[in-house]
Amino acid sequence: MGKLILVGTPIGNLEDISLRALKTLKEADLILTEDKRVTLKLINHFELGKKELFTFNEANSEKIMDTVLSLIESHNITALVSDAGMPVLADPGFNLVQRCWEKGIPIDVVPGPSALTSALAVSGFPASKFLFLGFLPRDKKLRRLLREIKEFEYPIVFFESPNRIKKTLQEILEIFGEMDVLVAREMTKLYQEFFKGKISEGIKFFESKDQVKGELTVVISPARRI
Known part of the structure:
Protein backbone atom coordinates (compact mmCIF):
# COMPACT_ATOMS: atom_id res chain seq x y z
CA MET A 1 0.00 0.00 0.00
CA PRO A 111 3.51 22.14 5.99
CA GLY A 112 4.31 25.15 3.90
CA PRO A 113 3.31 28.73 3.00
CA SER A 114 -0.33 29.79 3.23
CA ALA A 115 -1.95 32.97 1.93
CA LEU A 116 -4.49 32.66 4.76
CA THR A 117 -2.00 32.80 7.64
CA SER A 118 0.32 35.23 5.84
CA ALA A 119 -2.44 37.81 5.35
CA LEU A 120 -3.66 37.39 8.93
CA ALA A 121 -0.15 37.93 10.26
CA VAL A 122 0.51 41.09 8.24
CA SER A 123 -2.96 42.55 8.96
CA GLY A 124 -2.14 43.48 12.53
CA PHE A 125 -5.60 42.33 13.62
CA PRO A 126 -5.87 39.99 16.66
CA ALA A 127 -6.10 36.51 15.18
CA SER A 128 -6.35 33.97 17.98
CA LYS A 129 -9.72 33.17 16.40
CA PHE A 130 -10.92 33.90 12.88
CA LEU A 131 -13.43 32.87 10.23
CA PHE A 132 -12.09 31.63 6.89
CA LEU A 133 -14.55 31.67 3.99
CA GLY A 134 -12.37 30.56 1.08
CA PHE A 135 -13.80 31.98 -2.17
CA LEU A 136 -17.04 33.87 -1.63
CA PRO A 137 -20.32 33.11 -3.43
CA ARG A 138 -21.88 35.74 -5.68
CA ASP A 139 -24.85 38.10 -5.68
CA LYS A 140 -27.80 36.93 -3.53
CA LYS A 141 -25.82 34.10 -1.94
CA LEU A 142 -23.07 36.55 -0.99
CA ARG A 143 -25.50 39.00 0.59
CA ARG A 144 -27.20 36.17 2.49
CA LEU A 145 -23.84 34.98 3.80
CA LEU A 146 -22.78 38.49 4.85
CA ARG A 147 -26.01 38.98 6.79
CA GLU A 148 -25.43 35.65 8.57
CA ILE A 149 -21.93 36.63 9.74
CA LYS A 150 -22.59 40.34 10.28
CA GLU A 151 -22.12 40.10 14.06
CA PHE A 152 -19.03 37.88 13.96
CA GLU A 153 -16.50 39.33 16.42
CA TYR A 154 -13.25 37.96 14.99
CA PRO A 155 -11.32 38.62 11.76
CA ILE A 156 -12.94 37.32 8.58
CA VAL A 157 -10.62 36.09 5.82
CA PHE A 158 -11.43 35.21 2.23
CA PHE A 159 -9.94 35.02 -1.25
CA GLU A 160 -11.21 37.25 -4.03
CA SER A 161 -10.60 37.74 -7.75
CA PRO A 162 -9.29 41.08 -9.10
CA ASN A 163 -12.40 41.75 -11.18
CA ARG A 164 -14.72 41.33 -8.17
CA ILE A 165 -12.84 43.06 -5.36
CA LYS A 166 -14.55 46.47 -5.69
CA LYS A 167 -18.07 45.01 -5.84
CA THR A 168 -17.39 42.67 -2.92
CA LEU A 169 -16.04 45.47 -0.73
CA GLN A 170 -19.11 47.56 -1.60
CA GLU A 171 -21.42 44.71 -0.57
CA ILE A 172 -19.55 44.32 2.73
CA LEU A 173 -19.72 48.07 3.40
CA GLU A 174 -23.47 48.15 2.78
CA ILE A 175 -24.18 45.22 5.12
CA PHE A 176 -21.42 45.48 7.76
CA GLY A 177 -20.98 49.24 7.82
CA GLU A 178 -17.55 50.86 7.93
CA MET A 179 -14.77 48.49 9.04
CA ASP A 180 -11.00 48.25 8.82
CA VAL A 181 -9.75 45.95 6.08
CA LEU A 182 -6.49 44.56 4.75
CA VAL A 183 -6.23 43.50 1.13
CA ALA A 184 -3.06 41.60 0.23
CA ARG A 185 -2.29 41.34 -3.47
CA GLU A 186 0.32 39.05 -5.05
CA MET A 187 1.91 38.17 -1.71
CA THR A 188 5.63 37.24 -1.89
CA LYS A 189 5.69 38.05 -5.62
CA LEU A 190 7.43 40.86 -7.50
CA TYR A 191 4.39 43.17 -7.47
CA GLN A 192 3.28 42.48 -3.91
CA GLU A 193 0.98 45.18 -2.56
CA PHE A 194 -0.85 45.71 0.72
CA PHE A 195 -3.78 48.04 1.30
CA LYS A 196 -4.91 48.69 4.87
CA GLY A 197 -7.59 51.19 5.81
CA LYS A 198 -11.36 51.63 5.95
CA ILE A 199 -13.51 49.65 3.54
CA SER A 200 -14.69 52.85 1.85
CA GLU A 201 -11.05 53.86 1.36
CA GLY A 202 -10.32 50.44 -0.09
CA ILE A 203 -13.08 50.87 -2.65
CA LYS A 204 -11.63 54.22 -3.74
CA PHE A 205 -8.12 52.72 -3.79
CA PHE A 206 -9.09 50.00 -6.24
CA GLU A 207 -11.33 52.33 -8.27
CA SER A 208 -8.28 54.52 -8.85
CA LYS A 209 -6.47 51.69 -10.61
CA ASP A 210 -6.93 51.12 -14.33
CA GLN A 211 -6.81 47.38 -13.75
CA VAL A 212 -6.39 45.15 -10.72
CA LYS A 213 -4.29 42.06 -11.31
CA GLY A 214 -3.15 39.07 -9.30
CA GLU A 215 -4.39 37.00 -6.41
CA LEU A 216 -6.12 38.77 -3.51
CA THR A 217 -6.52 37.78 0.14
CA VAL A 218 -8.84 39.97 2.22
CA VAL A 219 -8.99 40.31 6.00
CA ILE A 220 -11.88 42.20 7.63
CA SER A 221 -11.18 43.64 11.08
CA PRO A 222 -13.00 42.23 14.12
CA ALA A 223 -13.49 45.79 15.43
CA ARG A 224 -17.04 46.98 15.98
CA ARG A 225 -18.60 49.15 13.31
CA ILE A 226 -17.78 52.85 13.30
Whole structure:
Protein backbone atom coordinates (compact mmCIF):
# COMPACT_ATOMS: atom_id res chain seq x y z
CA MET A 1 0.00 0.00 0.00
CA GLY A 2 1.26 3.46 -0.87
CA LYS A 3 1.32 6.67 1.11
CA LEU A 4 -0.24 10.10 0.45
CA ILE A 5 1.71 13.19 1.50
CA LEU A 6 0.17 16.69 1.41
CA VAL A 7 2.93 19.10 0.39
CA GLY A 8 2.78 22.86 0.85
CA THR A 9 4.35 24.83 -1.99
CA PRO A 10 5.17 28.56 -2.33
CA ILE A 11 2.33 31.05 -2.80
CA GLY A 12 4.56 33.09 -5.10
CA ASN A 13 8.25 33.36 -4.26
CA LEU A 14 9.87 29.99 -4.99
CA GLU A 15 12.50 30.64 -2.31
CA ASP A 16 9.80 30.01 0.30
CA ILE A 17 9.75 26.27 -0.36
CA SER A 18 11.03 24.14 2.52
CA LEU A 19 13.89 21.67 2.37
CA ARG A 20 11.50 18.92 3.44
CA ALA A 21 9.07 19.79 0.65
CA LEU A 22 11.88 19.56 -1.92
CA LYS A 23 13.01 16.22 -0.48
CA THR A 24 9.46 14.85 -0.55
CA LEU A 25 8.79 15.95 -4.13
CA LYS A 26 12.11 14.49 -5.25
CA GLU A 27 11.32 11.13 -3.63
CA ALA A 28 7.68 11.01 -4.77
CA ASP A 29 6.81 8.38 -7.38
CA LEU A 30 3.64 10.28 -8.32
CA ILE A 31 2.53 13.90 -7.91
CA LEU A 32 -1.15 14.83 -7.94
CA THR A 33 -1.46 18.37 -9.23
CA GLU A 34 -4.15 20.93 -10.04
CA ASP A 35 -2.30 22.11 -13.14
CA LYS A 36 0.66 20.20 -14.57
CA ARG A 37 2.12 23.36 -16.09
CA VAL A 38 2.34 25.09 -12.71
CA THR A 39 3.90 22.09 -10.98
CA LEU A 40 6.36 21.52 -13.82
CA LYS A 41 7.72 25.04 -13.33
CA LEU A 42 8.45 24.17 -9.71
CA ILE A 43 9.99 20.81 -10.58
CA ASN A 44 12.17 22.23 -13.34
CA HIS A 45 13.28 25.24 -11.27
CA PHE A 46 14.63 23.00 -8.53
CA GLU A 47 15.82 20.29 -10.95
CA LEU A 48 13.89 17.52 -9.23
CA GLY A 49 14.09 15.21 -12.24
CA LYS A 50 11.44 13.60 -14.39
CA LYS A 51 8.21 13.07 -12.46
CA GLU A 52 4.94 11.27 -13.09
CA LEU A 53 2.21 13.88 -12.83
CA PHE A 54 -1.52 13.26 -12.65
CA THR A 55 -4.15 16.01 -12.84
CA PHE A 56 -6.44 16.16 -9.82
CA ASN A 57 -8.57 19.28 -9.56
CA GLU A 58 -12.00 20.61 -8.66
CA ALA A 59 -13.45 19.69 -12.03
CA ASN A 60 -12.50 16.03 -12.05
CA SER A 61 -11.86 14.99 -8.43
CA GLU A 62 -15.08 13.04 -7.90
CA LYS A 63 -15.10 11.39 -11.34
CA ILE A 64 -11.58 10.02 -11.04
CA MET A 65 -11.51 9.31 -7.29
CA ASP A 66 -11.33 5.51 -7.63
CA THR A 67 -8.58 5.84 -10.25
CA VAL A 68 -6.55 8.14 -8.00
CA LEU A 69 -6.92 5.83 -5.01
CA SER A 70 -5.67 2.93 -7.11
CA LEU A 71 -2.72 5.02 -8.26
CA ILE A 72 -1.81 5.90 -4.67
CA GLU A 73 -1.96 2.23 -3.69
CA SER A 74 0.26 1.24 -6.62
CA HIS A 75 2.94 3.86 -5.90
CA ASN A 76 5.25 4.08 -2.92
CA ILE A 77 4.93 7.83 -2.28
CA THR A 78 2.26 10.09 -3.79
CA ALA A 79 2.49 13.84 -3.18
CA LEU A 80 -0.58 16.08 -3.40
CA VAL A 81 0.12 19.72 -4.27
CA SER A 82 -2.04 22.69 -5.19
CA ASP A 83 -1.08 25.47 -7.56
CA ALA A 84 0.08 27.51 -4.56
CA GLY A 85 0.18 27.18 -0.78
CA MET A 86 -1.24 24.35 1.30
CA PRO A 87 -3.36 21.82 -0.60
CA VAL A 88 -6.97 21.20 0.48
CA LEU A 89 -7.43 24.72 1.97
CA ALA A 90 -9.89 26.31 -0.49
CA ASP A 91 -8.51 23.80 -2.98
CA PRO A 92 -9.56 20.30 -4.06
CA GLY A 93 -8.38 17.33 -2.03
CA PHE A 94 -10.39 17.04 1.18
CA ASN A 95 -12.48 14.26 -0.35
CA LEU A 96 -9.34 12.36 -1.35
CA VAL A 97 -7.89 12.71 2.15
CA GLN A 98 -11.14 11.43 3.65
CA ARG A 99 -11.19 8.41 1.33
CA CYS A 100 -7.58 7.62 2.23
CA TRP A 101 -8.52 7.62 5.91
CA GLU A 102 -11.43 5.29 5.16
CA LYS A 103 -9.24 2.89 3.18
CA GLY A 104 -6.42 2.93 5.74
CA ILE A 105 -3.94 4.55 3.35
CA PRO A 106 -1.18 6.29 5.40
CA ILE A 107 -1.27 10.10 5.24
CA ASP A 108 1.43 12.63 6.07
CA VAL A 109 1.74 16.39 5.71
CA VAL A 110 4.64 18.68 4.82
CA PRO A 111 3.51 22.14 5.99
CA GLY A 112 4.31 25.15 3.90
CA PRO A 113 3.31 28.73 3.00
CA SER A 114 -0.33 29.79 3.23
CA ALA A 115 -1.95 32.97 1.93
CA LEU A 116 -4.49 32.66 4.76
CA THR A 117 -2.00 32.80 7.64
CA SER A 118 0.32 35.23 5.84
CA ALA A 119 -2.44 37.81 5.35
CA LEU A 120 -3.66 37.39 8.93
CA ALA A 121 -0.15 37.93 10.26
CA VAL A 122 0.51 41.09 8.24
CA SER A 123 -2.96 42.55 8.96
CA GLY A 124 -2.14 43.48 12.53
CA PHE A 125 -5.60 42.33 13.62
CA PRO A 126 -5.87 39.99 16.66
CA ALA A 127 -6.10 36.51 15.18
CA SER A 128 -6.35 33.97 17.98
CA LYS A 129 -9.72 33.17 16.40
CA PHE A 130 -10.92 33.90 12.88
CA LEU A 131 -13.43 32.87 10.23
CA PHE A 132 -12.09 31.63 6.89
CA LEU A 133 -14.55 31.67 3.99
CA GLY A 134 -12.37 30.56 1.08
CA PHE A 135 -13.80 31.98 -2.17
CA LEU A 136 -17.04 33.87 -1.63
CA PRO A 137 -20.32 33.11 -3.43
CA ARG A 138 -21.88 35.74 -5.68
CA ASP A 139 -24.85 38.10 -5.68
CA LYS A 140 -27.80 36.93 -3.53
CA LYS A 141 -25.82 34.10 -1.94
CA LEU A 142 -23.07 36.55 -0.99
CA ARG A 143 -25.50 39.00 0.59
CA ARG A 144 -27.20 36.17 2.49
CA LEU A 145 -23.84 34.98 3.80
CA LEU A 146 -22.78 38.49 4.85
CA ARG A 147 -26.01 38.98 6.79
CA GLU A 148 -25.43 35.65 8.57
CA ILE A 149 -21.93 36.63 9.74
CA LYS A 150 -22.59 40.34 10.28
CA GLU A 151 -22.12 40.10 14.06
CA PHE A 152 -19.03 37.88 13.96
CA GLU A 153 -16.50 39.33 16.42
CA TYR A 154 -13.25 37.96 14.99
CA PRO A 155 -11.32 38.62 11.76
CA ILE A 156 -12.94 37.32 8.58
CA VAL A 157 -10.62 36.09 5.82
CA PHE A 158 -11.43 35.21 2.23
CA PHE A 159 -9.94 35.02 -1.25
CA GLU A 160 -11.21 37.25 -4.03
CA SER A 161 -10.60 37.74 -7.75
CA PRO A 162 -9.29 41.08 -9.10
CA ASN A 163 -12.40 41.75 -11.18
CA ARG A 164 -14.72 41.33 -8.17
CA ILE A 165 -12.84 43.06 -5.36
CA LYS A 166 -14.55 46.47 -5.69
CA LYS A 167 -18.07 45.01 -5.84
CA THR A 168 -17.39 42.67 -2.92
CA LEU A 169 -16.04 45.47 -0.73
CA GLN A 170 -19.11 47.56 -1.60
CA GLU A 171 -21.42 44.71 -0.57
CA ILE A 172 -19.55 44.32 2.73
CA LEU A 173 -19.72 48.07 3.40
CA GLU A 174 -23.47 48.15 2.78
CA ILE A 175 -24.18 45.22 5.12
CA PHE A 176 -21.42 45.48 7.76
CA GLY A 177 -20.98 49.24 7.82
CA GLU A 178 -17.55 50.86 7.93
CA MET A 179 -14.77 48.49 9.04
CA ASP A 180 -11.00 48.25 8.82
CA VAL A 181 -9.75 45.95 6.08
CA LEU A 182 -6.49 44.56 4.75
CA VAL A 183 -6.23 43.50 1.13
CA ALA A 184 -3.06 41.60 0.23
CA ARG A 185 -2.29 41.34 -3.47
CA GLU A 186 0.32 39.05 -5.05
CA MET A 187 1.91 38.17 -1.71
CA THR A 188 5.63 37.24 -1.89
CA LYS A 189 5.69 38.05 -5.62
CA LEU A 190 7.43 40.86 -7.50
CA TYR A 191 4.39 43.17 -7.47
CA GLN A 192 3.28 42.48 -3.91
CA GLU A 193 0.98 45.18 -2.56
CA PHE A 194 -0.85 45.71 0.72
CA PHE A 195 -3.78 48.04 1.30
CA LYS A 196 -4.91 48.69 4.87
CA GLY A 197 -7.59 51.19 5.81
CA LYS A 198 -11.36 51.63 5.95
CA ILE A 199 -13.51 49.65 3.54
CA SER A 200 -14.69 52.85 1.85
CA GLU A 201 -11.05 53.86 1.36
CA GLY A 202 -10.32 50.44 -0.09
CA ILE A 203 -13.08 50.87 -2.65
CA LYS A 204 -11.63 54.22 -3.74
CA PHE A 205 -8.12 52.72 -3.79
CA PHE A 206 -9.09 50.00 -6.24
CA GLU A 207 -11.33 52.33 -8.27
CA SER A 208 -8.28 54.52 -8.85
CA LYS A 209 -6.47 51.69 -10.61
CA ASP A 210 -6.93 51.12 -14.33
CA GLN A 211 -6.81 47.38 -13.75
CA VAL A 212 -6.39 45.15 -10.72
CA LYS A 213 -4.29 42.06 -11.31
CA GLY A 214 -3.15 39.07 -9.30
CA GLU A 215 -4.39 37.00 -6.41
CA LEU A 216 -6.12 38.77 -3.51
CA THR A 217 -6.52 37.78 0.14
CA VAL A 218 -8.84 39.97 2.22
CA VAL A 219 -8.99 40.31 6.00
CA ILE A 220 -11.88 42.20 7.63
CA SER A 221 -11.18 43.64 11.08
CA PRO A 222 -13.00 42.23 14.12
CA ALA A 223 -13.49 45.79 15.43
CA ARG A 224 -17.04 46.98 15.98
CA ARG A 225 -18.60 49.15 13.31
CA ILE A 226 -17.78 52.85 13.30
